[in-house]
Amino acid sequence: xxxxxxxxxxxxxxxxxxxxxxxxxxxxxxxxxxTYKFTTSFKGEYLHPGFRCEAMYAAAKYAQIxxxxxxIY
Amino acid sequence: MCTxxxxxxxxxxxxxxxxxxxxxxxxxxxxxxxYTSGRISKNGHIKIVIKDTIPxxxxxxxxxxxxxxxxxxxxxxxxxxxxxxxxxLMPQRTFDRGTLSSTSISISNKGIKMTTRYYSSTGNYVNxxxxxxxQDYKVTVSIKNMDxxxxxxxxxxxxxxxxx
Numbered sequence: 636x637x638x639x640x641x642x643x644x645x646x647x648x649x650x651x652x653x654x655x656x657x658x659x660x661x662x663x664x665x666x667x668x669x670t671y672k673f674t675t676s677f678k679g680e681y682l683h684p685g686f687r688c689e690a691m692y693a694a695a696k697y698a699q700i701x702x703x704x705x706x707i708y
Numbered sequence: 709m710c711t712x713x714x715x716x717x718x719x720x721x722x723x724x725x726x727x728x729x730x731x732x733x734x735x736x737x738x739x740x741x742x743y744t745s746g747r748i749s750k751n752g753h754i755k756i757v758i759k760d761t762i763p764x765x766x767x768x769x770x771x772x773x774x775x776x777x778x779x780x781x782x783x784x785x786x787x788x789x790x791x792x793x794x795x796x797l798m799p800q801r802t803f804d805r806g807t808l809s810s811t812s813i814s815i816s817n818k819g820i821k822m823t824t825r826y827y828s829s830t831g832n833y834v835n836x837x838x839x840x841x842x843q844d845y846k847v848t849v850s851i852k853n854m855d856x857x858x859x860x861x862x863x864x865x866x867x868x869x870x871x872x
Contacts, residue, residue, distance in 0.1 A: 657865040663853055663859060666850055667851055671867060675839045686824060688820055688864070690819075690860050691862045692861075695818060696819035697819070697820060703837070
């Protein structure tokens, strides 16, 4: 459904039909930016579940962006 | 998580007496960092004053700060900062007189800061609420380690496509 390409290297990227999991590490105060390209192929209103980023072995470190309804008109 | 709620009444022209539901958030009173209510004029703005200093990553990227702000009813707005504790929201449409609106800020970051932005294929910023059919877009997700001393390994970023 969409492709991805990175501005910053990841350790591993798992690309499925409807989701992309990206795995990486961050040094202190380091920022990494990932860009995902997508095409609006079907009209309608859709629920985007949001983004979640989490240290897999340190669950206290995480960030999330809430989901929202998106319209394609 | 820093949560702030404020209620405002949006008026078009003349003042009108309306009961402000000051107890609307009573069950969550202990969780609210600030609370205000009032009436604003047609050309006014919504001012949010937060008890603690607003994180610099929000103050430095107000466009991204919109991700943290939810308004009811849902409306487009621009954001300006006023000092280190105050954000000004300027609605981009006019409301009917007496409209009751609530605004909340939810910063759900712990140790990691994440922001997203949506762009058209030509690189212009677009509102993620509405897209044009058949067009190419890009979403950038920026993740920052807010820790000044320790590296974070094995971070997983989940990005699901919208589904109806």
